[in-house]
Amino acid sequence: MSKKIVVIPGDGIGQEITDSAVAVLKKxxxxxxxxxxxESHPAGGTAYDLCGTPLPQxxxxxxxxxxxxxxxxxxxxKWDNVxxxxxxEKAVLGLRKGLGLYANLxxxxxxxxxxxxxxxxxxxxxxxxxxxxxxxxxxxxxxxKCESEIYEGNERAWDLENYSVPEVNRIxxxxxxxxxxxxxxxxxxDKSNVLATSRxxxxxxxxxxxxxxxxxxxxxxxDNCAMQLTINPSQFDVIVTGNLFGDILSDxxxxxxGSIGMLPSASIGESTSLYEPIHGSxxxxxxxxxxxxxxxxxxxxxxxxxxxxxxxxxxxxxQAVDKALAQGYRTPDLYKExxxxxxxxxxxxxxxxxx
Ligand code: NAD
Ligand code: IPM
Ligand code: MN
Numbered sequence: 001m002s003k004k005i006v007v008i009p010g011d012g013i014g015q016e017i018t019d020s021a022v023a024v025l026k027k028x029x030x031x032x033x034x035x036x037x038x039e040s041h042p043a044g045g046t047a048y049d050l051c052g053t054p055l056p057q058x059x060x061x062x063x064x065x066x067x068x069x070x071x072x073x074x075x076x077x078k079w080d081n082v083x084x085x086x087x088x089e090k091a092v093l094g095l096r097k098g099l100g101l102y103a104n105l106x107x108x109x110x111x112x113x114x115x116x117x118x119x120x121x122x123x124x125x126x127x128x129x130x131x132x133x134x135x136x137x138x139x140x141x142x143x144x145k146c147e148s149e150i151y152e153g154n155e156r157a158w159d160l161e162n163y164s165v166p167e168v169n170r171i172x173x174x175x176x177x178x179x180x181x182x183x184x185x186x187x188x189x190d191k192s193n194v195l196a197t198s199r200x201x202x203x204x205x206x207x208x209x210x211x212x213x214x215x216x217x218x219x220x221x222x223d224n225c226a227m228q229l230t231i232n233p234s235q236f237d238v239i240v241t242g243n244l245f246g247d248i249l250s251d252x253x254x255x256x257x258g259s260i261g262m263l264p265s266a267s268i269g270e271s272t273s274l275y276e277p278i279h280g281s282x283x284x285x286x287x288x289x290x291x292x293x294x295x296x297x298x299x300x301x302x303x304x305x306x307x308x309x310x311x312x313x314x315x316x317x318x319q320a321v322d323k324a325l326a327q328g329y330r331t332p333d334l335y336k337e338x339x340x341x342x343x344x345x346x347x348x349x350x351x352x353x354x355x
Contacts, residue, residue, distance in 0.1 A: 002037040003308055006066035008059060008095075010044040011088055012281025013291035014072025020293035020348040021070060021300040024320075027355045028304070028313045039066075043095070044074025044088035044281075054091040060098045064272060068307035070300060071095070071276035076283045084147055092276075096136050100269035102167070103174045104136040105302075106250045106278055107264070108233075110257050113325040117258030117334055120230060128256050130229075130236040131182065133175040134246025136267055138167045139197070141243045163197045163242065168204040174268075175240035176212045185237035187218045189225045189245055201242065222249070229253055250278050259333040261292025264299035266306050273307050275299040289343050292331040294321055297351060320354035327354075 007022055009015040022038055029036040041059040048054045054074070063069045074088040082088075095101075110118070110128045118125040143160030172188070179186045188205045190198035202219055209217040220228065222245045228235065229249065233256055241249065254260040260279040267274045277295030285291055301317035304310040329342040329350040342350065 003067040010072040010074040012286035017296040018072040021296040043091035045079040055094040069274040073281040101267035104134040106132040139243035183237040189241035275303040323354040324350035
């Protein structure tokens with residue numbers, strides 16, 4: 001039976017990078033007889049322009065009925081002034097909520113070939129292997145908001161951060177299970193010296209950890225964690241944190257890998273999972289054909305691993321990416337003299353030729 005992959009390219013570089021990842025998925029599908037079927041749906045500003053909403057019901061329903069979703073990115077300056085509830089970013093938030101994707105996995109592993117690309121010293125970056133487990137459908141992103149559309153200069157706006165015990169329980173459980181398959185260490189990141197939600201987070205985490213005596217639990221304040229990630233990233237195994245802190249720390253951690261164009265993610269819930277690079281629609285380079293497609297290609301590998309349990313095909317993609325880098329191919333975000341300057345298409349072809 002075929003497996004249906006819903007592809008949601010979105011805006012900006014979204015189309016370019018999902019085209020690359022789909023080409024790679026098609027090649028491994030042929031090689032391993034995976035029988036994948038692809039169906040493309042609009043979202044983000046592109047969908048807003050087409051039908052007045054960033055997340056058409058047909059896109060959400062297609063995602064809900066798929067075996068897995070491959071997502072590009074949404075957003076861009078063209079839609080910066082649309083009504084807040086219709087912003088392109090609402091598409092990705094709506095998909096996460098609509099699919100119940102509470103666990104966002106953002107692995108940060110520095111490829112040997114890229115150790116020298118980080119702005120940090122080689123000896124600091126070498127050996128980095130962190131998994132950020134970000135809570136994805138709670139916290140300040142989804143709390144009550146108050147926002148006035150008319151600017152008079154004296155109004156107040158707010159976003160409510162709130163977490164319940166069951167919400168914290170399930171994400172910390174997820175992190176503990178992930179750590180069991182890794183190095184048995186979980187660092188929980190919060191701001192419990194200031195925030196009530198963080199104090200609830202820390203108490204709940206401690207309770208969950210009692211069930212996992214083999215796991216070392218460490219608590220860090222988010223400001224210190226941000227610093228530790230650049231001083232000594234190898235101290236981390238699994239980092240578990242809330243929605244907003246996870247968003248910020250994962251972009252920071254992306255620097256360790258040399259470029260945000262390298263980092264994939266998997267968002268997992270009760271049913272269909274979604275896979276997307278951690279970066280955005282990169283409006284500054286959109287349409288130029290120079291975006292790094294590797295984060296999306298590696299997200300496709302995660303899709304095969306987690307949603308379809310096709311471990312061999314997933315490893316094949318990851319090795320093909322490593323080989324393309326070892327052969328010297330570099331998109332402009334990672335280019336240095338002496339290497340092969342590759343646009344999106346050339347990099348994709350390099351990966352394809354290694355499959
Ligand atoms: P961004 O991640 O799009 O870009 C930040 C910087 O990284 C830019 O200089 C960009 O050129 C570069 N970059 C990002 N991806 C790259 C790639 N694959 N190859 C090479 N360079 C790459 O973040 P931003 O500029 O803050 O946001 C732009 C838009 O994207 C905003 O509308 C934002 O809301 C949206 N966004 C969407 C998602 C998503 O859909 N999941 C994620 C983040 C940001
Ligand atoms: C990400 C993005 C999104 C987020 C935005 C586009 C809503 O920054 O996926 O990291 O904040 O979660
Ligand atoms: Mn982000």
